[in-house]
Amino acid sequence: MARALTDEERAAAHDLLTRARAAMAAIAHYDQTMVDRFCQAVAWATANEQTFGRLTRMSVDESGMGSAEGVPARRWKILGILRDALRTKSVGIIEELPDKGIVKYAKPAGVIAGVLPVTNPLVTMVNMAINAIKCRDAVIFSPHPMSKATALETARVIRAALNKQGAPEDLILCLERPSIPLAQELMAICDLTIATGGSAMVKAAYSSGKPAFGVGAGNATVIVDETADVAEAAMNTRISKTQNHGSGCSCDGNLLVDARVYAAFLEQLQHQGGYLASAEEKCKLERVMWDDHGRRTLDTVARAASVIATKAGFQLPEGKSFIIVKEDAIGKEHRFSGEKLSPVLAIFQFDGFDQALTMVSDILEVGGKGHSVGIASRDDEHIHRLASMAPVSRIMVRQPNVRGNAGSFTNGMPQTASLGCGTWGGNITSENISVKHYMNTTWVSRPIVEDRPSEEELLGDFYNSEIF
Numbered sequence: 001m002a003r004a005l006t007d008e009e010r011a012a013a014h015d016l017l018t019r020a021r022a023a024m025a026a027i028a029h030y031d032q033t034m035v036d037r038f039c040q041a042v043a044w045a046t047a048n049e050q051t052f053g054r055l056t057r058m059s060v061d062e063s064g065m066g067s068a069e070g071v072p073a074r075r076w077k078i079l080g081i082l083r084d085a086l087r088t089k090s091v092g093i094i095e096e097l098p099d100k101g102i103v104k105y106a107k108p109a110g111v112i113a114g115v116l117p118v119t120n121p122l123v124t125m126v127n128m129a130i131n132a133i134k135c136r137d138a139v140i141f142s143p144h145p146m147s148k149a150t151a152l153e154t155a156r157v158i159r160a161a162l163n164k165q166g167a168p169e170d171l172i173l174c175l176e177r178p179s180i181p182l183a184q185e186l187m188a189i190c191d192l193t194i195a196t197g198g199s200a201m202v203k204a205a206y207s208s209g210k211p212a213f214g215v216g217a218g219n220a221t222v223i224v225d226e227t228a229d230v231a232e233a234a235m236n237t238r239i240s241k242t243q244n245h246g247s248g249c250s251c252d253g254n255l256l257v258d259a260r261v262y263a264a265f266l267e268q269l270q271h272q273g274g275y276l277a278s279a280e281e282k283c284k285l286e287r288v289m290w291d292d293h294g295r296r297t298l299d300t301v302a303r304a305a306s307v308i309a310t311k312a313g314f315q316l317p318e319g320k321s322f323i324i325v326k327e328d329a330i331g332k333e334h335r336f337s338g339e340k341l342s343p344v345l346a347i348f349q350f351d352g353f354d355q356a357l358t359m360v361s362d363i364l365e366v367g368g369k370g371h372s373v374g375i376a377s378r379d380d381e382h383i384h385r386l387a388s389m390a391p392v393s394r395i396m397v398r399q400p401n402v403r404g405n406a407g408s409f410t411n412g413m414p415q416t417a418s419l420g421c422g423t424w425g426g427n428i429t430s431e432n433i434s435v436k437h438y439m440n441t442t443w444v445s446r447p448i449v450e451d452r453p454s455e456e457e458l459l460g461d462f463y464n465s466e467i468f
Helices: 007-026 032-047 049-063 070-087 121-134 143-164 180-189 199-206 228-244 264-272 281-287 304-311 355-368 382-391 455-462
Strands: 092-097 100-109 111-115 138-142 172-175 191-195 213-214 221-226 254-258 275-276 322-326 345-349 370-376 390-396 439-445
Touching: 007 111, 007 138, 007 180, 032 049, 032 143, 032 275, 049 070, 049 121, 049 143, 070 121, 111 121, 111 180, 111 199, 111 213, 121 138, 121 143, 138 143, 143 172, 172 213, 180 199, 191 199, 191 228, 199 213, 221 228, 221 355, 221 390, 228 264, 228 275, 228 345, 228 370, 254 264, 254 355, 254 439, 264 275, 264 322, 264 345, 281 304, 281 322, 355 382, 370 382, 382 390
Parallel strands: 111 138, 111 191, 138 172, 191 213, 221 254, 221 370, 254 345, 275 322, 322 345, 370 390
Antiparallel strands: 092 100, 100 439
16 A cells, blocks of 8 residues: 655645746746747757657666667657647637637646656656647646756756746746655646556546546557568568567567468567577567566666676577567457567467458557557558557557557657547547647637528428427
8 A cells, every 4th residue: 555645745746736827927928929938949959869869878877768769760759749739729719610610728737646657757757748838728747766967967958958948947847855745735636637647546647637648558460361462561660669679558568470471570580680589489589578476577677688688598699689489369368468568579470361350459458459550551441450450549550669550750650658548448548649739729709690500401301300
């Protein structure tokens, strides 16, 4: 049972809330140009290669999770979030619908409790900061204890950037001594919670008594059908599975491959740096990746494939960056069909697309419902059939899930670090959490010419039919 909140913690939370509200009041009159400039300042301060690299290394050193490699590509996520923010109106009139007599005005959502994950505190934090400042909100961040130093340093960088532009630093605040009771108090007193983290924290956000946007668990499953370019599909899997040591909820977890291309695709995966585990090595991996209760072991989450293999008792050859295990069973008792949060993936074989769809459904019952699936295919009918049945919020076609789900420069998804999973995943929205979720909207309605269709037009064949 969680301990009770102390009086000192309660006072600290309410002090931060008071400071955040004062900062919001100070910018209430700021126009679109001013808040956009603040967003640009925050993005530059955190996404320049030197600072982003330093903060990334700090995060990896502090938590032991993730990878400091690939900084140039990953920092572009912040610039993509900025791009979308700058293209969105968030102050004053944001939309006019003359034919309906409607004019929409944007208003701040208020002080936001920003709950951060241990696996990706940096980009998640900057994402929330840009979107909140864009809407003239303030954010109080609640970091995971294992990454609090990184969060505090990121907050310091953002606050310094705001100060240099003449904006109140207290638009961005961060708990110095985070704890579960303090996070719960923060969620209960702020106006809105945006929670990116484990299922327990997201559930707490929805139980706080205040509005909340949470995210669901991932378990990204990708279908590779007989029309796929197997080399391209394997490359996309490698990109997706190795980013930040597979810690993202969008990283490929399960590959369902048509029997006709299975051998060729498996060969390409190994060419891309995949290591095919033997049956014995698979058993060893299962023993170290899950405890006796079926919970993921923390010391194998977001760790390099070589580290996980060593813990399991075998060595990876040089040049191997992710591990492949063959699987043919799906269910909670078959742990490799669930979310792995590591550079380990399961590969299944199917005969006929009907079987593939059944397997997708079965895997999503194990985990990941509402989140995402992918498909490597040139068959529009296959894509349509998957989209029609899969209980997920996003489907990526011929692209790396880890890049595509959260938006990229080569697709039209809103760029973000927080992915709603709809009612399937226990969330209030199935959208990518973006600027519009950080604002309230006032609709002004003026009279229009009457728009009242006749009863016959509205009721169709039922008009004047038999009374039931």
